[in-house]
Amino acid sequence: MGLKSPHLLLASSNSHQMLANLRHILDITACDAIQSEINVNVKLLFELGKSHHAFARQLSQQYWRQRISRLYYGAYNVRRAVNLHENGSFRTDVDDHKKTELPSSLDNASTYTIRLRDLREDRNLSDYDHTAIESDLVLTQDEAELIVTNFLGDASRYLISRGVTL
Numbered sequence: 001m002g003l004k005s006p007h008l009l010l011a012s013s014n015s016h017q018m019l020a021n022l023r024h025i026l027d028i029t030a031c032d033a034i035q036s037e038i039n040v041n042v043k044l045l046f047e048l049g050k051s052h053h054a055f056a057r058q059l060s061q062q063y064w065r066q067r068i069s070r071l072y073y074g075a076y077n078v079r080r081a082v083n084l085h086e087n088g089s090f091r092t093d094v095d096d097h098k099k100t101e102l103p104s105s106l107d108n109a110s111t112y113t114i115r116l117r118d119l120r121e122d123r124n125l126s127d128y129d130h131t132a133i134e135s136d137l138v139l140t141q142d143e144a145e146l147i148v149t150n151f152l153g154d155a156s157r158y159l160i161s162r163g164v165t166l
Helices: 015-022 028-058 061-087 094-098 109-128 141-161
Strands: none
Touching: 015 028, 028 061, 028 141, 061 109, 061 141, 109 141
């Protein structure tokens, strides 16, 4: 399952390339409308990430599997929002989870790139390994929550500084 057609993000796997290819046949108003729709999707992805993060934070630490999973999805969707805005990339396949790179102009990008990998590993363990115990996690729950909270803050400032209304 994925986005329902018709949807702008289904028109191309890279909205920036699509818009660049359309600029020679569309007027500025049409191009601005496409960019506005891209920005709406950046905002919605960011809000989805915030929602996962908020849900995880309200769970008791005894539910470590669910907390780690939701914290990961909070960071994952915010990463998708940043990348959609920065380079136009948007994917819904499973391989998208392997993409943790962030623009170098985002504060602490290199740290988040590494920590997103750790969060993904912990999410996989939490969601799929029935023999796992909490001490098997790469990050503690508190570390994961702090990383995701900081990432949301840095990503929010980054997107706002680039004209995205969140």
